[in-house]
Amino acid sequence: MKLRAISSDGRFYVEIVSQQALVRHMKHQDVSVAKLARMIGRSKATVGHLHCGGRTTTSSETAKAIEKALGLAPCTLFLPKVEPVASHMHRNAA
Numbered sequence: 001m002k003l004r005a006i007s008s009d010g011r012f013y014v015e016i017v018s019q020q021a022l023v024r025h026m027k028h029q030d031v032s033v034a035k036l037a038r039m040i041g042r043s044k045a046t047v048g049h050l051h052c053g054g055r056t057t058t059s060s061e062t063a064k065a066i067e068k069a070l071g072l073a074p075c076t077l078f079l080p081k082v083e084p085v086a087s088h089m090h091r092n093a094a
Contacts, residue, residue: 011083014063019053022077025070026051040065 016022026036037047042062049055050066063078070077 012060013057013081013083014060014078015057015081016050016055016063016078018077019050019056022051022066025072025077029070031070036066036069039069 026032031039033048033051034044037044040047040062042065046058046062047066050058058078060078060080064074067074067076067078
């Protein structure tokens with residue numbers, strides 16, 4: 001499944017489904033924040049913020065890497081979202 005998408009009328013991002021689910025999967029597999037960060041090549045801060053609930057969104061690449069490192073199917077912990085972007089119309093002064 002491809003998580004990266006571009007929408008002409010929205011902003012694409014990936015949102016964690018459940019911070020508690022991430023914590024449970026990490027605990028079940030005895031994976032610490034530091035270990036998961038090393039496994040996926042991201043900073044401890046990036047993983048730590050998702051782990052403690054300080055962040056609820058991340059890049060699609062990070063989401064896919066976390067799910068793969070934990071042996072989970074795509075979209076188990078993270079779901080793609082599109083946020084509508086307000087359009088602004090500019091008129092030229094006559």
